[in-house]
Amino acid sequence: MSDDNPHSSNGSANKSFIDKIVQVFTGEPQNKDELVNVINDAEDRDLIKPETKQMIEGVLEVAEMRVRDIMIPRSQMVTLNINQSLDEFLPTILESAHSRFPVVNDDLDDVEGILLAKDLLAFGFNGNTPSFCIKDVIRPAMIVPESKKVESLLKEFRSKRYHMAIVVDEYGGVSGVVTIEDILELIVGEIEDETDEAIDEEIKHLASNVYQVKALTDLEDFDEYFNCNFDKTDDDADTIGGLVLHQFGHMPQKGEETKIGDFDIKVVSADSRRLQTLQISIPKDHEINGKITD
Numbered sequence: 306m307s308d309d310n311p312h313s314s315n316g317s318a319n320k321s322f323i324d325k326i327v328q329v330f331t332g333e334p335q336n337k338d339e340l341v342n343v344i345n346d347a348e349d350r351d352l353i354k355p356e357t358k359q360m361i362e363g364v365l366e367v368a369e370m371r372v373r374d375i376m377i378p379r380s381q382m383v384t385l386n387i388n389q390s391l392d393e394f395l396p397t398i399l400e401s402a403h404s405r406f407p408v409v410n411d412d413l414d415d416v417e418g419i420l421l422a423k424d425l426l427a428f429g430f431n432g433n434t435p436s437f438c439i440k441d442v443i444r445p446a447m448i449v450p451e452s453k454k455v456e457s458l459l460k461e462f463r464s465k466r467y468h469m470a471i472v473v474d475e476y477g478g479v480s481g482v483v484t485i486e487d488i489l490e491l492i493v494g495e496i497e498d499e500t501d502e503a504i505d506e507e508i509k510h511l512a513s514n515v516y517q518v519k520a521l522t523d524l525e526d527f528d529e530y531f532n533c534n535f536d537k538t539d540d541d542a543d544t545i546g547g548l549v550l551h552q553f554g555h556m557p558q559k560g561e562e563t564k565i566g567d568f569d570i571k572v573v574s575a576d577s578r579r580l581q582t583l584q585i586s587i588p589k590d591h592e593i594n595g596k597i598t599d
Contacts, residue, residue, distance in 0.1 A: 340365070359578075364494035372458060373451035376472045376481035376493065381560045384409050387417045391428065391437045398422055405469045407482060408443050414479050416471050426581030446471050451480055459488050490576055498572065514587045520546025520580035531585075532593055535565065546580040567591070 347353045355502075383395045386408045393535055399405065406420045417440070424442045427583055447470040449458060462468065462485045472481040507522040508530050518527070523537040527545045535548055542548040550556070552563050557580070562571045569586040587593070 316392055345375045345509060360492050362403070367455050367459070367488065367491050370455040370491070371451065372449055372453045372455060372470075372472055372483055373456060373480070375487050375558065376451070376483045377560055378481045378489070379413065379479055382407060382413075382479075382482050384413065385420055385439070386411070387439055387443075389439070391425070391439075394439075395425075398425075405484070407446065407469075407471060408439060409410075414477070416446050416448075416479060416547075419446050419469055420444075448473055449483070450475070455488055455491075458483070462488070511584075514589060514591070516587070517582045518585050520544060520549070521577075524548060530593065531568075531587065532591070533566065533568070545583065550580060550584060 341362075344353075344358055348355060348358045350567045383397065383401045383403060385397060387410055389410050404422050404429065406422070408417045408420050409415055410417060420443050428437050447461075447465070449461075449470045449472055451472055451474055458470065463472075468485045470483050471479060472483055474480045507519045507526065508516040511517055516531075522545045524543060524545060524547075528534055528536045535545065542551055548565065549563065549572075552565055552570075553561070556578070557563075557572045557575060559572055559575055562569065564570065567588040571584040571586075572580060573582040573584050574583055
């Protein structure tokens with residue numbers, strides 16, 4: 306006997322999922338685990354794409370995080386001194402390729418404001434511009450506590466049109482900085498911009514004893530290239546990223562550093578779920594491919 310409604314089976318499946326979604330907004334499920342099950346079920350039924358699921362999971366993570374969990378720590382902040390001349394701090398701007406810079410007095414805890422790199426354009430293309438004074442172009446700094454919820458900060462960024470905030474501890478000291486990009490990357494993954502160099506090969510020589518390495522580089526290939534024995538360090542790791550992750554003991558953020566043997570390792574890019582790119586600084590006099598590094 307033929308089925309009068311050939312789509313009834315699929316319709317029933319969709320209805321089942323829709324019923325679950327309705328439950329989410331009518332009081333059920335009662336916890337995050339049950340909500341995650343609904344999302345996983347949606348992906349299994351091809352109702353949402355894996356990328357969509359990843360973003361939903363990112364949103365759920367953001368909802369539970371505090372600013373201290375995602376901020377760039379004080380030691381890694383790139384700042385400008387309000388007493389410097391344009392010629393003195395311009396190399397810092399060019400080298401970092403950032404678009405916003407906290408401007409401080411002699412003490413890092415004394416933040417005077419934020420400098421937008423684009424505000425310097427008028428001083429570079431107008432020969433009649435009067436002498437430059439950084440105090441005239443800096444903008445007010447947004448100050449937030451470490452304990453502030455990331456979700457709340459994102460709303461504040463959007464409403465006030467800020468892109469950067471200075472993070473302070475309970476004593477009022479500067480503990481770091483956070484940007485709207487840091488938050489968005491938790492949801493959508495790493496955001497590459499025009500200044501980010503694409504890395505096509507797994508291992509790229511940058512300068513003297515500094516290399517850029519994809520986190521998924523096989524440990525055997527890494528050992529062969531760098532003439533080391535990292536593959537023997539951890540039986541559970543197959544890639545350099547896996548070994549570095551084990552060394553940290555947590556999912557590191559962009560800019561975090563560690564050391565394995567004589568190699569200094571810095572996280573160049575990562576999101577809340579995976580490492581992507583690492584910067585490897587090897588010791589001087591280390592032999593690579595028959596050559597001694599400077």
